[in-house]
Amino acid sequence: MPHTVTVPPDAQLAPLLRFYAAAVASRRRRMLLGMAVLASCVLVAAAGAEVDAGKFWAGIGNFGDYFSRLLLLDTGEPVWTDPAEWFWGLRRWVRLLGETLLIAYAGTLTGTIGAFAGGFLCSRNLVRTAPLRFVVRRLLEFCRTVPDIVFALIFVASFGLGAVPGVLAIAIHTTGALGKLFCEVVENIDIRPVEGIASTGGNWFAQVRFGALPQVLSNFASYALLRFEINVRGATVIGVVGAGGIGQDLIVAIRQFHTSDVSAILLLIILCVMAIDTLSERLRHRLLSLESRQ
Amino acid sequence: MSDSPADLRAAFLARRVDMQAAYPRVFSGFWRARAFTLVLAGGALAVYLAALVILEFSPGIILHGLGRLADIAVLMLPPSPGGWERFLLYLDALGQTLSIALLGTLAAALLGLPLGFLAARNVVANRLLHLATRRGLDSIRSIDTLIWALIWINVVGLGPFAGALAIASTDLAAFAKLMSEAIEAADHRPVEGVAAAGGGHLARIRFGIVPQVLPVLASQVLYFFESNTRSATIIGVVGAGGIGLYLAEAIRVLEWRETSFLILMVLVTVAAIDALSQRLRGARPRGA
Numbered sequence: 001m002p003h004t005v006t007v008p009p010d011a012q013l014a015p016l017l018r019f020y021a022a023a024v025a026s027r028r029r030r031m032l033l034g035m036a037v038l039a040s041c042v043l044v045a046a047a048g049a050e051v052d053a054g055k056f057w058a059g060i061g062n063f064g065d066y067f068s069r070l071l072l073l074d075t076g077e078p079v080w081t082d083p084a085e086w087f088w089g090l091r092r093w094v095r096l097l098g099e100t101l102l103i104a105y106a107g108t109l110t111g112t113i114g115a116f117a118g119g120f121l122c123s124r125n126l127v128r129t130a131p132l133r134f135v136v137r138r139l140l141e142f143c144r145t146v147p148d149i150v151f152a153l154i155f156v157a158s159f160g161l162g163a164v165p166g167v168l169a170i171a172i173h174t175t176g177a178l179g180k181l182f183c184e185v186v187e188n189i190d191i192r193p194v195e196g197i198a199s200t201g202g203n204w205f206a207q208v209r210f211g212a213l214p215q216v217l218s219n220f221a222s223y224a225l226l227r228f229e230i231n232v233r234g235a236t237v238i239g240v241v242g243a244g245g246i247g248q249d250l251i252v253a254i255r256q257f258h259t260s261d262v263s264a265i266l267l268l269i270i271l272c273v274m275a276i277d278t279l280s281e282r283l284r285h286r287l288l289s290l291e292s293r294q
Numbered sequence: 295m296s297d298s299p300a301d302l303r304a305a306f307l308a309r310r311v312d313m314q315a316a317y318p319r320v321f322s323g324f325w326r327a328r329a330f331t332l333v334l335a336g337g338a339l340a341v342y343l344a345a346l347v348i349l350e351f352s353p354g355i356i357l358h359g360l361g362r363l364a365d366i367a368v369l370m371l372p373p374s375p376g377g378w379e380r381f382l383l384y385l386d387a388l389g390q391t392l393s394i395a396l397l398g399t400l401a402a403a404l405l406g407l408p409l410g411f412l413a414a415r416n417v418v419a420n421r422l423l424h425l426a427t428r429r430g431l432d433s434i435r436s437i438d439t440l441i442w443a444l445i446w447i448n449v450v451g452l453g454p455f456a457g458a459l460a461i462a463s464t465d466l467a468a469f470a471k472l473m474s475e476a477i478e479a480a481d482h483r484p485v486e487g488v489a490a491a492g493g494g495h496l497a498r499i500r501f502g503i504v505p506q507v508l509p510v511l512a513s514q515v516l517y518f519f520e521s522n523t524r525s526a527t528i529i530g531v532v533g534a535g536g537i538g539l540y541l542a543e544a545i546r547v548l549e550w551r552e553t554s555f556l557i558l559m560v561l562v563t564v565a566a567i568d569a570l571s572q573r574l575r576g577a578r579p580r581g582a
Binding site for chain 1: 341345348360362396432433436438440441450528532535541542560565
C-alpha cells in the first residue's frame with residue numbers, strides 16, 4: 001500500500017505555522033525569563049556566600065592535594081604499603097563505631113515510640129478533638145524543623161558530654177520526622193475495621209489496637225528502618241559537638257591533620273553505612289512483600 | 295436472645311470444641327504467628343535496653359539533665375537578639391545560609407545530571423563503568439554534610455563557600471542516584487524515534503531522554519532546596535558560614551535568650567521556604 005503525504009496548500013499552512021511559531025516563541029520567552037530570575041538569584045547568593053572563583057581555582061588544586069595526602073602515612077609512604085600502621089587504632093574505632101550504631105538504634109527506637117503516639121494523635125480520622133490535633137501537629141513540626149545538631153548542643157549543655165545527649169537529640173528529631181509520615185499513613189487507612197470495632201462497643205484504644213494498628217504496622221516498620229539508615233549517618237557526626245560516637249575522633253583527626261587517620265575512619269564509616277543500608281533495604285523489601293501477600 | 299458481647303462470648307466458649315473442629319484453620323497457626331512477633335519485639339527490646347546500659351543512661355543522669363533543661367527553657371524566655379545591631383548581623387547570616395543552600399543545591403543538580411546518565415543502565419552499556427559510578431556515589435552519600443564541611447574547610451578555608459561546597463558534595467550523589475532512577479524508568483520509545491530518524495548517541499540522549507527527566511530534576515531541586523535550608527543552618531557549627539555559627543556560639547557562651555531567638559528565626563525561615571516551594575511546585579507549568 002503506497003503512502004501518500006498530503007501537503008495542504010500554502011494558504012492553509014501559513015496560519016498553522018504562525019500559530020506554531022508563536023507557541024514556541026512564548027515558551028522560549030517564559031523559559032528565558034525563568035532563567036534570568038534564577039541567574040540573578042544565583043548572583044546574589046554567590047555574593048552572599050563569598051564565592052571567589054580565584055580562591056576556588058587555587059583551592060581545587062588543594063582538593064586533589066588534600067585527597068592524595070589522605071592516602072599517605074606520616075612517614076610519607078602510601079597507606080596500602082602498611083595497613084597495620086594505617087589502621088593502628090582499629091580496636092578503638094570499631095568500638096566507637098559500635099557506640100555510634102547503638103546511639104542510632106536507641107535514638108530511632110525512642111523516637112519511633114514518640115512518633116507512634118504522635119502519629120495516631122494527629123490523624124484526622126481517629127481524633128475528633130481539633131485542638132489536640134493542632135497541638136500535636138505543631139509539636140511534631142517543631143521537633144522536625146530544629147536540626148538534631150542544635151538539640152545535641154543544647155542537651156550537651158544540660159546532660160553533660162557523652163552518648164546520652166546524642167541519643168536524646170536523635171530521638172526528638174526522629175519523633176518529628178516519623179510522626180508526620182506515620183500520621184499520613186494513619187489518615188490513609190480503611191476506616192471500616194475501626195467502625196466495626198466501634199459498633200461492637202470497643203473503646204478508642206480497642207478501635208486503634210484492633211482496627212487501625214494491623215493496617216499500619218508494616219508501613220510503620222518500613223519507615224522506621226528508613227529512618228534508622230538516616231540516623232546512622234547522623235550519629236556519625238553527632239560526636240562533633242561532644243555527643244558521643246565516632247564523630248569526636250574524626251573531627252580531632254581532621255582538625256589536627258592526621259591525614260591517614262581521617263581516611264581510615266572515613267573508610268570505616270562508609271563501609272558501616274553501606275552495610276546498614278544494604279541490610280535494611282533487604283528487610284524493607286521483605287516487609288513490603290509480607291504486606292502484599294496479606 | 296440478646297446479642298451483647300458477653301453473651302456472644304459465653305455462647306462461643308460453650309461450643310468451643312465444636313468450633314475448633316469445624317474451623318481448624320482459624321485456630322491453628324495463631325500462636326505460631328504471635329510467637330514470631332513476640333520474639334522479634336523481645337529481641338528489639340533487649341538490644342534497646344542493652345544499648346541504654348552501654349551508653350550509660352541512668353535515672354540520675356536523666357533526672358538531673360531534665361532539671362537543668364527546664365532551667366534552660368526558663369532562661370530562654372523571652373527570646374531576644376540582644377540588640378538591634380546583633381539582629382541585623384543575624385539577618386545577614388540567615389541570608390548567607392539561604393545563599394549556601396541555593397548555590398549548593400544548584401551546583402549539585404548541574405553536576406548530578408551527567409553523573410546520573412553515567413550511572414543509568416540503559417545509557418551506559420559498560421557494566422563495569424556503571425557499577426563503579428554507583429559505588430562511588432554511594433560512598434560520597436555515606437559521608438554526612440558536616441564531615442564534608444570539615445574537609446572543604448581544610449581545602450578552601452573557613453567561610454560560607456566551604457559550606458556551599460559541602461552541600462553540593464552530599465547532594466551531588468543523591469541527585470545522581472535519583473536521576474539515574476528517573477532515566478532508567480524513562481519511556482524508551484522517544485529514544486527509538488530519534489534513532490529511527492538517524493540520531494546519534496548524543497542526539498538520542500538530548501532529544502529522547504533529557505526532556506523526560508528535566509521535570510523530575512526541577513521538582514527535586516525544589517525539594518532539596520527545602521531540606522538544604524535545614525542542613526545549611528547546622529554547617530555553621532563547624533565554621534562553614536551561615537547562622538549556625540552564631541547559634542553554636544550562643545549556646546557555648548550560654549546566651550539562652552539569643553539561642554531561642556536564633557532558633558525562632560530558623561523556624562520562621564524554614565516555614566516560609568516550605569510555603570514558597572509548595573506554591574512553586576503547584577504553579578509549575580505543564581511539561582516545563
